[in-house]
Amino acid sequence: MASLSVNAQDTIVDIKPMTPSSFNLNSPDMTHPSVTLDTIVVTSNPLLPQANEMATATSIVTGDALTTQTSSTLGDALANEVGVSTDSFGQGASRPIIRGQSAPRVQVMQNGLSVQDASQISPDHQVAVPVLGAKQVEVIKGTSALMYGGGAIGGVVNIINDTIPKEQPKKNISGKVALIGQQATDGYLGYAELNGSIGENWLWSGYYQKTDKGNIQVPHLDTDEIANSWYTQDNGSIGLSYVTDMAISVHHISACLQNMACPFMCIMNAHLIAY
Known part of the structure; x- marks a missing residue:
């Protein structure tokens, strides 16, 4: 027969209260090598930034570049920009297409004001703002264009010109003249602009553009041209x-x-813009 015996012993544990003096950082058990962190500089703008100050997908075409391209339509003038193409309706109409979106999803503006013309609802109409008179053209893409309204979900094309004089010119009278010829249609595009001031407060400006294009000439055909492809415009x-x-x-x-x-058929369109 096996027997089991257990001897019990009393264990006394002495518990002392912990005081701040018990944490001796200089003791061997609490000593660790010091680590110096790199300096981090945080810079912030104390004022809330405006929406137009944020990063935007914007490209700018200067007036000199527009004149060099010798384009008579807005779509053709911007066709070489990244993300921009053009929809063509004969010689007369060509609106810009931004990232696959066109009218009415692309808002065309003049000096920050919306251009209300028939080109927004009909592709056979030309934008009623001359390209040769522009000082520059701003193309805004992506979500940055939403601040201009629901009609700009595809993008914004803002044409900057001197049709609305806002500051005193350097000379009392100034202007520019441009004349472009086109051999394929025996046509031409002429543009003239004048700006000036009367006294210290009155400013005036005016322009006139004439476009006259004949039928498109095509070689090696019986008629040598495409009938009823002519186009004229007075602006x-x-x-x-x-x-x-x-x-x-x-x-x-x-x-x-x-x-x-x-x-x-022959189509004649006229529209008047006033603001």
């Missing part, structure tokens, strides 16, 4: 401003008359 504008240090009053009117032909 003019007058602006008057009264400018002071405290306020500005602007009066501006522009008109555009377009005549175009297609193989089976």
Whole structure:
């Protein structure tokens, strides 16, 4: 038979209260090598940034580049920009397409104001703002264009020109003239602009553009041309401003008359823009 015996012993544990003096950082058990962290510099703007100050996908085409391209339509003038193509409707109409989006999803503006013309609803109409008169053209893509309204979900094309004078010119009278010829249609594009001031507060501006293109010539055909492919346009504008240090009053009117032909019918369109 096996027997089991257990001897019990009492164990006494002495528990003492811990005081701040018990944590001796200089003791061997609490000594660790020091580590120096790199300096981190944080810079912040104390003011809330404006929406137009944030990074945007924007490209700018200067007026000199537009004149060099000798394009008579807005779409053709911007066709070489990244993410921009053009929809063509004969010789008369060509609107820009931004990342696959076109009218009415691409907002065309003049000096920050929306251009309300027939080209927004009909592809056979030309944008009623001359390209040769632009100082520069701004192309805004992506979500940055949403700040311009629901009609700009595809992008914004803002044409900057002197149709609305806002500041005193360097000379009392100034202007520019451009004349472009086209051999394939025996046509031409002429543009003339004048700007000036009357006294210290009155400013005025005006332009006139004439486009005349005949039938497109095609060699090695019986007729040597495409019948009913001609296009003409008359575009003019007058602006008057009264400018002071405290306020500005602007009066501006522009008109555009377009005549175009297609193989089976002749279309004449006219629209008036005033603001």
